[in-house]
Amino acid sequence: MGGWIQMGKIGIVERLPLKKQFILTFVWIMLLSVICSVITIGIGLFWLSRSTWIQPANTYENQLPEIAEYVRSQHSTIMNPESRADLEKRIPAEGIRYQVVDMDGKPIYGTLPGQQIQGREVLIDKLNKTVSADASLGFGGRFLKIVPVTTEEGDWEGAILFQYKLEVSGKSGSGFNWVNLACILIFVVSPFLYIAIFTYLFAAKFGRRMAKPVHELIEASQRIRDQDLDFTVSYKADNELGLLTESFENMRSALKSSLLREWKLEQERRDMMDAIAHDFRTPMTIIQGNVELLADVPDMKRDKAEAHLKVIEDNIQRVNRLIQDVQVASEKDMEYFPLRGVKVSLTDFLEDKEREIGYICGSHGAEYSFHFEDLSPSVGQTVFMDVQRVSQVLDNLFSNSFRYMPSPGGWLGVRVQRQDTTLQFEICDNGSGFRDEDIPHLFGKFYRGEKGQSGLGLYTAKILAEKHGGSIHANNRREGGACMVFTIRTDGPAPNHVDI
Template identity: 30%
Template sequence: MEVSSHSSERKSTKLRTLFLRYLAVFCAGTIALTMIHALIFVGCMRTGMILPANYAEKQVMEASAAVAAGQLPELDSSYTFYKYARYTLDGQLLEHSMTAKQSEKVWKQLENRNSSYRFPYNYTKKTIQQEVYIFKYSVSAQFSDPLLRNLVPSAELFFFVVFCIAFLGGSALLASSFGRKLARKMNGLQEATNLIQQQNLDFTIQYSAIDEIDQVLHSMDQMKHALKQSLESQWKLERSRRDQISALAHDVKTPLTIVRGNVELLSETSLTEEQKEYTDYITESIRQMDAYMKSLIEITKTESLTSLQLATVDLKGFVRKIEGQIHALAVVKELTPYVIADGLPDTIHADPELLERALMNIISNAVDQAPKYSELTLSVEFSQKRIRFCVVDKGPGFSSEALTMATEQFYMGDSARRSNGHYGMGLYIARFIARLHGGELNVANDETTGGGKVTIELPGKTDVDVHQ
């Protein structure tokens, strides 16, 4: 994957500069928002939409003067900004625009004083001749429209709430913008990290034009080059090691062939019983050494598999091919093979040669372990977007140790399932191929037969829907 490089001529800035720019925008926005609210508030007062804070107090003073002149205050007028109650000197309620309960409460509240304040109202008491008037009003700016005044008793509080909402909304938008921009600047860092984690080192660092981030990216670029050189050196060393082992294994086969031929010639001559015994030892040792050499060659071939040759595989045709090979292997021990493959997709994406090799390693082991005249089962199923190949035999099964160690190289600890000609590579290679496909190999004992049960489970990347 190629990541394009940023132009080195682009002006670079510091992270604190970017932060200060957003801070300046935040401060300017807050000041502008405050000024806009103030101008709207003043404009509403000048047009009469909002009445000044002392408007209700002036009405109370006018009502007090009217009462002193022998007139009664207005009762429940939509343009009256105060409430009142009229009492006798001993506190008996005569008339009121407040509720009766409020009237009793304010009488007790002002029984020994002439004024009081309890948020958000002021209370004042006027004694005129033989009657007492108590007025309730608010010293705050209010809307002149009765409907707005009932919905929002305080215009100042309304504008404050609107300011807070606008301030928080603007702050959230600005913070979101800053976060998105910083995330875009960090994209190059995140992408470089992901590519290095995937061991894809053939890419160019994308710089962000932010000094602090670019310093980290530059360090990652140097680390990437150093890691690439180290990995290339390691890969070359590993390739050389495998080639040397493979060459050595092939070279050793030549003298082994000579030794085997001479031993066979020697065995055709007249030998004493002791000499025949020694000759048999040599023959057996040659056979074992030849098997070891084959295993070494198999290891080098397996470890050289670093990538898959994925193709669209006709799954049903692939299963039929495996089934034919199972029948060929089963003839030797007169086994009865069963292949169960229902509900499969038409195709899967896999490396057909490697997948066949893995399955035949498992099946070959199962045939070796299965008792003569017994059954051998291969089941293939597709569920939850996973494809599973399961081989079950009726042999002795795996020991508890083998259940965890059977897929290791050269594991020979399970004597119950050990057979001549096998040196612990079959399941190791099968697991290696399964993991190359992004899957896994599982070893278990079948609950029904008691024999070995080996399953390869792969991601079921298909081209078409499953046909039941």
């Protein structure tokens, strides 16, 4: 499995920090709510003004001139209560109330209760005028228009008071309340309604923007849970979610690299164990064959029996060495190897190693050469090193050479050179040499070459050389065979020296 976890095209707003996205969303909600509220109120007012069932505020005021003309045409007969029926036919009862009064302002009849004018002088002062009766009510309040009543000769007999309101109302006369309520709903409720609508719409869109990376992260975590790390999270944004996805991607990449290393190491361990298992079979087969031979020939001559026992002993040592290699590789970090550096005589050490090389080559039917070159004789013959660890390096290199040199006809060359505080060992043989593609990996911990051998011995040699402040490398001889060269420092504890 593999691929990209795509999140689609990322817009400009989506790249902004979450705080800015919240602020921008709020601004858009309020701005659109205000614009839509203004448009709604304007349309509502326009519709109300054009409506046929809505009466303007001055509807009843405009009817008063016609009613006043009728009053004047009736002269003093209008003062008679018997004229009430004819008068009320011309006065809209739902919008205008009236009262017929004498010259002292005392009511004679009408729909307006109580005495409205207190005295003749007040009445005379307000004749033919429109005065405010109560400006605190409604939009325009109540108004009082006073029309004088005269005889046919023109003598003043009294007056008629007309009370009306300046406000919008329904034609039925009783529709003012619900019309007023409708206007209030339009003016007051619509802004909140638009805020609620746009909040829902923008919140849903904001939620979808947030949901995309969150869902992708959930999908990515599920794929990791299923041990699938071969994907890439592609969401990129300069905000908190972008940082979260970037951190998640970095974690996925690091986890993938770590698991790949772990899987590779596990595979290398299995391959190494397969190789060592093969190495185990060879000495165990030899041991078993010699034991069976000794058992089958109980009267074998002593010298032959001792030869067989020597073969068994050598192979038991090989098995023990393989066991030690496995223990070191599996139970401890191979970089552990502590050093016990001491001052030793370089001459004595090299004489001992030359004797050992002669014995080993003799047992393998191989020839050898040993040369020492001192380029700094004034330094003295005392050096500082861990004799056992340096011998362990040499033993690993010797073993590697003997494994691939011909027998008989093998040859091992050892050349030691000292310069100042550096000691260099060069071990060459006339074996099959190394394949070019194997040379860079020879000193790997679990490297296995074409012939199946484990690389633990050479890896151990590399670690010990480095702990002595030196290095090791390998190459092939022009004449055929291989060469191993390693150097150590002999002037005191190396940087990685551990004295225990």
